[in-house]
Amino acid sequence: MLVAERHRKIVDVVNEKLSVRVTELSKIFKVTEETIRRDLEKLEKENQLRRSHGGAVSIQDEQTEVSYTEREITNAAEKRAIALEAVKLIQPGDQIVLDASTTAWYMAKEMPDVPLTVLTNSIKVAVELSKKEQVRVISTGGMLQPKSLSYVGPLAERSLNMYHVNKAFISCKGVHIEAGLSDSNEWQALLKRQMMSISDQTILMADSTKFGVRTFAQITDIQKISYVITDSLIEESYCRGLEEKGIQFNTVMVYG
Template identity: 75%
Template structure:
């Protein structure tokens, strides 16, 4: 297969699936992953797709709800490092709430099997925690959002009203100094707001790409967050501004 033909087919596949991994493309076209990465670099320069950590994302998609597959490969190493740091805040006997972010799923994978109660609206988080016999899992239920493999909506929000937790761990699409935390999906934003309301301590898990971004629906003001965990790519200027607001900021380095 000619290089030009392979690259054309790569664009077709990315647009069809919305996102795809380098390893998958390598298997499909029987070339090395390094060759695929060079293809993706060229195609991104031509504005035919967008590269992400471990894969590529379509520029043609138009959806307020990002697919889980796409989120799973975006800034994956940063999210894992943030998750590892967040797990250190959990103690045996805690009651916590985890949202449907990929960072929360990484947390579920890293959690030790210890006495713990976890409320979540994430199918992926619930499935991961089901492997740990000492962890009690409570699902919010509600309307299934297939792209994010999560539950949301009025029923999910009402289910949280019955509980109080020690800590809430949430992520979001945007973190803005003036406009606060925001999400592109209204149902997710409302549910995350409720998660924060039932928690004694609130922890934001946000990789550096989220900062300075404002999306569709506000979740809460940034000063309502007790602790922020992010990665070392956060700009010095933004870090200084967060510290000036006396926000508890923890910057982690990916392994």
């Protein structure tokens, strides 16, 4: 296979899978991992993909990413109810981290104006919290993902390493009792894992549609979660699964 043809097919594979590992590409194309790394470096310079930790992610996915406005109206009632419950867990003086989920944005809207320190990779969350005089906001900075209005990447991960927080509030695309938490975006998954590592406890905010779902990039095992807030439509089997894993959870009623 000619180099140009391999490059074209690598881009096709990355766009199809959205995110792929060097090891997997090495097996597909029957070349060394070092060759694949050189291929990815060249393709990134040509703006055909973006390299990630151990692989590559599709920039086509970024271009077709669901807009934040669209995400706001998806399961909005459930997310708002979960966010309201999550806010009850915050105490004056807490130091917390919020991810770039819509549920975190709802939390920011409902958060009381009390002395707090909030780390976040979300521009929307930061702007919402800027309206509250007593809340100190720290942005991770990093590589901007325009559609989700969030920062990701090595700079964002390194900035989190500088801090320690009491509570991390995160959401994800998939919650599987055995396979754990996952996200369709590898950059977001890595950052959420880092958020958890700097926190005393992690509160998972996930509506019932996320349960039983497995997506591409694993965030963590479910045992690493301290507490789960979901909605009352969650299937009983998932409630039993959480109980068997010794994970506390709360189901909230959804109105409207």
